[in-house]
Amino acid sequence: MGAYKYAELIDRLLNSCEYLDPRPRVSKVEIPEDNPNAFRWMEQFTFTGNKILKIKDIASFDSEGNMVERAFSYDFREVGSEQPIFRICNHERIKSVNEKCHVHVGPIEHECFSDSTRTTFAYAIHCVKNHYLHKAQDWENGGTDEPGI
Ligand SMILES: [Zn+2]
Numbered sequence: 129m130g131a132y133k134y135a136e137l138i139d140r141l142l143n144s145c146e147y148l149d150p151r152p153r154v155s156k157v158e159i160p161e162d163n164p165n166a167f168r169w170m171e172q173f174t175f176t177g178n179k180i181l182k183i184k185d186i187a188s189f190d191s192e193g194n195m196v197e198r199a200f201s202y203d204f205r206e207v208g209s210e211q212p213i214f215r216i217c218n219h220e221r222i223k224s225v226n227e228k229c230h231v232h233v234g235p236i237e238h239e240c241f242s243d244s245t246r247t248t249f250a251y252a253i254h255c256v257k258n259h260y261l262h263k264a265q266d267w268e269n270g271g272t273d274e275p276g277i
Contacts, residue, residue, distance in 0.1 A: 129189070129193050129194070129195065130164070130165070130189050130193035131159045131164055131165055131166060131167040131187070131189050132159060132164065133193065134157075134167060134187070134189075134195075134248070134249075135155065135157040135159060135167070135169075137249070137250060138155045138157060138169070138249050139154055139155055141249060141250060141253045142154070142155060142173070142253075145175075145253055145256065145257065147175045147176045147256060147257065147260050148173055148174075148175055149174055149175055149176050150174075153173065155169060155171060156169070156170075156171050157169045165188055165189040165190065165191070166187075166188055166189075167185070167186065167187040167188070167189065168185075168186050168187075169183060169184075169185040169186070170183065170184050170185075171183050174207075175204075175256065175260075176260065177206075178206060178207045179204065179205065179206050179207065179213070180204070180205060180206075180207055181202060181203065181204045181252065181256060182201070182202075182203040182204075182205075183201075183202055183203075183249070183252075184199070184200060184201045184220055185198070185200045185202075185248075185249060186198065186199045186200065186222070187199075187200070195225050195245065195248075196224065196225060197222050197223065197224055197225065198218065198222070198223065198225055198244055199218065199220045199221055199222045199223070200216075200217060200218060200220065200229075200244070200247075201215060201216070201217035201218075201219075201220050202215065202216045202217070202249070202252035202255075203215040203217070204252075204255070204256055204259070211234045211235060212232055212233070212234070213233075213259060214231050214232065214233050214255060214259075214265065214267075215231065215232040216229065216230075216231045216241075216247050216251070216252055216255070217229060217230065217231075217232070218230075218244055223244075225243055225244045225245045226243050226245075227243065227244065228241060228242055228243065228244075229241045229243070229244040229247055231265075231267050233267065238267045240266065240267045
């Protein structure tokens, strides 16, 4: 995929999410000119019903465009709430994408992802949409190990 492709995907997803308020929005992804395999994104978006998604997504890609390391969190919560509705993260520490990551739901942490290759922004926005559509999340109903996008 690579850093630039990931940034393009993010802007497409932002513009196709009807719960983003206001939209359209263009992300403030940072990709250094001298290192096109490095990706850094920290931003916060408001969604319908006074909810926010706070994003920290730092990644590095190899020369073939595979994401190799990440430090990330996608924190979705009601404005002013002390607990997240969900927070998908790896505790914002740079780790191999082959390491486990997890989701916090309120005060509870579920270790439900065996790696972080698919818990990208595409997955986070999928979970935001599930929330508005009252659909079960992967970590509900016992949870699964395979985030379905
Ligand atoms: Zn965490």
